[in-house]
Amino acid sequence: MSEERLQILNMLAEGKITADDAERLLNKIESLQAGDSPPEPEKTLPEAPESPRRRPKFLHVHIDGDKGEHVNVRVPLALIRTGIKLSTVLPSEASEKLNEKGINLADLKGMDTEELIEALRELTIEVDRDEGESVRIYCE
């Protein structure tokens, strides 16, 4: 946990700031860490070699309905990684029940989770319907 994040949590625990303030500050820190800083002016120097790309940390799911409703979910990829591992040690009865529904957890056993996370880096799914509904899934 970064020092700034810890400081914010301490201030929240001590009641110096409200949960709303803490959330705003945490969002600010996350956006700065995600590289949302304002673009630098163009340079005339030759381009530097491409730096190694950052590993995505979160899976974002945004759904906007046609009547103004919307869903915004952000799942840490580490949670997905752990969830996959945990699913392989489910009791056999639970696995059989899921198998009846067409979900075969045995497929997850041989899966390389790191490879999956790597593949998710490039994942972007955007669906827009005429009625104004839209779904966007991406990793960041």
Next chain:
Amino acid sequence: MIPAFLLINFSSRSRIPLALPLFLLWPLVALFALIVGLLWLVLPESGARFRGFQMARGGLALLWHLSGLTIDVHSEEDHRVYMRFI
């Protein structure tokens, strides 16, 4: 990192989320981890023991990685369900 707070809001009026101090549960989690570790050392090795240990370890790992999980849902009537582990 195990989440320290759960920001939660199930209201249609108030926009300010409530902060639940999850860090108060940290001692319990540490105790659970200690018990799981001790059982791993003490109990005789068997298939059931191995699966149980793996599930307990997986549960702890899930808890550890919960930090950052955010769920924000707005209905068309402006009802809101908001949860965030920080």
